[in-house]
Amino acid sequence: MAARIGFLACPGTLPASPERRSDAYEHDRQVDALRPALADRGFELVEIDWAAPLDQFEGLALVMLGTAWDYQDRLKEFLTRLEALEARGIAVCNPPQVVRWNARKTYLQDLAERGAATVPTLWLDDASRGDVLSAFDRFGTDRVVVKRQVGAGALGQHSFTRDDPPAAGWTLGHPAMIQPFLPAIAEEGEYSFVFVGGAFSHAILKLPAAGDYRIQSMFGGIDTAIEPAPADLAAAEAVLASLPFDDLLYARIDMIRAGGTLAVMEAELIEPFLYPLEGPGLGTRFAEALEKTLETKVYYQ
Ligand SMILES: Nc1ncnc2c1ncn2[C@@H]1O[C@H](COP(=O)(O)OP(=O)(O)OP(=O)(O)O)[C@@H](O)[C@H]1O
Ligand SMILES: [Mg+2]
Structure with missing residues (x-):
């Protein structure tokens, strides 16, 4: 049977x-x-x-x-x-165990400790206007992204600039992470590297719609199949190797360029979309x- x-x-x-x-x-x-x-x-x-x-x-x-x-x-x-x-x-x-670890973005701290290139991040029990203002100075940037530590689909996410900071009294209302806004998101896009049984399967480049910075399709983002440059694929493989688990049936490593090299934006190990249309060999x-x-x-x- x-x-x-x-x-x-x-x-x-x-x-x-x-x-x-x-x-x-x-x-x-x-x-x-x-x-x-x-x-x-x-x-x-x-x-x-x-x-x-x-x-x-x-x-x-x-x-x-x-x-x-x-x-x-x-x-x-x-x-x-x-x-x-x-x-x-x-x-x-x-x-x-993988789900438990991967459900909260604090796993990115583990990956950083294990040598993966990550996006600089402030981790907070909640984010306030004051936290956002000090993040501009801390990161030496005029724009930041504030995200929930637990979340998906860019839900409840904010991007603030020095010219347009949060209002007095504003808080995110959730355990938070603040990152410098990486302009590569709109200039180059976000990469997804799909791994099956520990081996690279295919890669996608995701670009936001004009005027947006979120690559999710519900915000108009566009996905394209790409042949990754060897150095970029090596960066994704290094993230996979830094996971505290071996032998995962599937993994999707999302990356963005931060100062020349690709840094991990997310390691999607729970129920990632595997972009089957862009990877005909996936099945x-x-x-x-x-x-x-x-x-x-x-x-x-
Ligand atoms: N530091 C950043 N700089 C620029 N853009 C960012 C940054 N962080 C997040 N984004 C944008 O916001 C999107 C959502 O962020 P992220 O993937 O971290 O969160 P998510 O809510 O788990 O989303 P999903 O599960 O749909 O991938 C990213 O795909 C990217 O387009
Ligand atoms: Mg993502």
Whole structure:
């Protein structure tokens, strides 16, 4: 019988769900890239809500985190579920320890300590107008970006200039990080390097719409497949090597140029979009890596 592989999804992404989001086409693109390639190797891909009753996971050999886009607000519940699946002998890729580490951007501090090139960052329990004003001086810049330590999709993110600082009394209201605004985002773009089974698969360059600095497609950002320069690929590989985990089934390393070299903006290890259209070999590479993972069952208990 074909081994069954779970693709964890959520009501916002599952086909036929009444709550399906308008950007759920990303779910379809990933499933469409993986399903036939997995079938060629005898795997059946099953889309399933990560929060579905546990008995519906019966018979799955492995689950990938897929498009579980609503885990952010339910992190504890998500981790409990992933641990329950592991306890049932289902391999979880990437594993719950990786999710726990990667869900808060403070992991960037670990990467910096482990030698990765990172963007200079101030870490704060919350950010106030005063923190933003002192960040201009600290970084010697006229523009900064303030982000939540836990967040995605540029949600709740702000960019302030010396000419247009936050109002008196302003706070972010969340654990915060402040970075110098890197002009490379609009001049060159942000790179995504997709790794499957520890090997480089493909790279994308993402540019914001004119006048914006956020590369996310919901803000008009444009993605292009690229052949990375050897030095840039080496920089991404160095970030991958600095992760405190080996043998990840998939990883996406997002990078931006900061003073000549690429620095890591994010290491996306939970449910990154893998840009299947820009990486036509993704499905085959993924199926091969999955087969190896199942053979060795090298995941973190
Ligand atoms: N220091 C910076 N300089 C310039 N642009 C930045 C900076 N930090 C973030 N941005 C812009 O904001 C976007 C969102 O930031 P980031 O990726 O760190 O957060 P996120 O909310 O986790 O987003 P996502 O999960 O969608 O990638 C980046 O893709 C980039 O376009
Ligand atoms: Mg990002």
